[in-house]
Amino acid sequence: MEQLRETLKGHHLRTTTCREDVLSAFINKKNALSHGDLEGALGESYDRVTIYRTLKTFLEKGIIHKVLDDEGLRYALCSHQCSEEKHQHDHIHFKCSICGKTNCLENLHIPNVALPQGYQPASFNLLIQGTCPECVAE
Amino acid sequence: MEQLRETLKGHHLRTTTCREDVLSAFINKKNALSHGDLEGALGESYDRVTIYRTLKTFLEKGIIHKVLDDEGLRYALCSHQCSEEKHQHDHIHFKCSICGKTNCLENLHIPNVALPQGYQPASFNLLIQGTCPECVAE
DNA sequence: AATATTATGCAACAACGTTGCATTTAATGT
DNA sequence: ACATTAAATGCAACGTTGTTGCATAATATT
Ligand SMILES: [Mn+2]
Ligand SMILES: [Mn+2]
Ligand SMILES: [Zn+2]
Ligand SMILES: [Zn+2]
Numbered sequence: 437m438e439q440l441r442e443t444l445k446g447h448h449l450r451t452t453t454c455r456e457d458v459l460s461a462f463i464n465k466k467n468a469l470s471h472g473d474l475e476g477a478l479g480e481s482y483d484r485v486t487i488y489r490t491l492k493t494f495l496e497k498g499i500i501h502k503v504l505d506d507e508g509l510r511y512a513l514c515s516h517q518c519s520e521e522k523h524q525h526d527h528i529h530f531k532c533s534i535c536g537k538t539n540c541l542e543n544l545h546i547p548n549v550a551l552p553q554g555y556q557p558a559s560f561n562l563l564i565q566g567t568c569p570e571c572v573a574e
Numbered sequence: 575m576e577q578l579r580e581t582l583k584g585h586h587l588r589t590t591t592c593r594e595d596v597l598s599a600f601i602n603k604k605n606a607l608s609h610g611d612l613e614g615a616l617g618e619s620y621d622r623v624t625i626y627r628t629l630k631t632f633l634e635k636g637i638i639h640k641v642l643d644d645e646g647l648r649y650a651l652c653s654h655q656c657s658e659e660k661h662q663h664d665h666i667h668f669k670c671s672i673c674g675k676t677n678c679l680e681n682l683h684i685p686n687v688a689l690p691q692g693y694q695p696a697s698f699n700l701l702i703q704g705t706c707p708e709c710v711a712e
Numbered sequence: 713a714a715t716a717t718t719a720t721g722c723a724a725c726a727a728c729g730t731t732g733c734a735t736t737t738a739a740t741g742t
Numbered sequence: 743a744c745a746t747t748a749a750a751t752g753c754a755a756c757g758t759t760g761t762t763g764c765a766t767a768a769t770a771t772t
Contacts, residue, residue, distance in 0.1 A: 452719065471759080483721050488760065490719095504642040504701060507758095530693060537756055546623060546700070547685040554707025561701045562684070563642060569692025588738055590750065609728080621752050626729065628750095646728095 447497040454482045459491045459499070462546070468510035468529070468538040491533040496520060503529050503538055504561045512540050526560055532568035539568070583588040585635040587658070592679055595626045597637070602694045606641040606648035606667070634658060641667050641676055643698045650678050670706035677706070
């Protein structure tokens with residue numbers, strides 16, 4: 437509870453119940469969330485627009501990052517302190533085709549790639565789709 | 575021209591002008607295209623819905639594949655004969671932040687990743703964002 | 713408590729995508 | 743060439759997703 441306020445203040449954001457609740461949702465569910473997921477999780481508490489704006493703000497401040505997906509964008513917490521100035525993500529995302537959940541594999545780094553002459557890489561997104569441990573066990 | 579018909583027949587599709595034009599667009603522009611891009615390129619020739627359906631059909635038949643993007647899905651030609659039964663893609667996509675174009679780097683394969691126990695990978699999508707050779711030269 | 717600044721809700725709108733159905737078109741066999 | 747069959751198209755209607763402007767409410771600061 438108090439930790440939420442700390443995180444928000446740490447990123448120079450005012451504490452509002454919507455921001456607390458959205459942040460809280462990201463912390464509790466551990467998988468990546470879409471705008472729709474949040475709308476579902478938070479019920480009628482907040483206007484759709486406010487959730488869009490909260491996501492945008494969190495993105496800009498480095499609280500969350502985008503997770504690419506073949507059926508729509510999702511978002512997940514930035515684990516290691518990203519800031520407004522610098523987002524740094526080189527970890528892998530895994531989407532389970534069975535349970536549908538997408539997770540950050542924080543300690544799995546994207547391997548280096550030797551690009552052809554002239555390409556200047558800046559950021560990387562690797563999504564692996566398949567079956568997650570829970571659904572393999574089934 | 576005749577080649578287009580060949581490709582369509584090869585994937586057991588009827589030849590229609592819309593399909594020819596969409597396929598042609600993918601071949602001429604070499605970068606990945608969104609539904610909107612196609613709508614723009616083809617003008618008022620075809621109904622929006624028909625283009626959606628054409629994309630869906632091409633996807634199913636293995637003529638095009640999805641290209642993940644942080645601002646919306648795009649599509650690109652499958653170079654090596656994919657079919658309805660089997661899509662096989664392990665190449666890298668590069669999106670230029672300056673010109674905005676996304677391209678398949680067909681001969682750059684996604685490196686192997688040692689996933690933790692229990693994860694069963696099935697498909698891979700790697701998007702690298704940065705500056706493309708043309709825009710670097712500038 | 714008063715003030716300045718920021719966030720929210722609401723309404724209206726635009727963009728994107730889907731479905732059902734009547735009509736047109738393409739492929740096939742005669 | 744023509745009739746038949748199956749598939750593709752256009753249109754209308756609708757649903758979802760995302761954006762913008764503005765008045766109101768809430769937060770942080772003095
Ligand atoms: Mn992540
Ligand atoms: Mn590709
Ligand atoms: Zn799963
Ligand atoms: Zn470029």
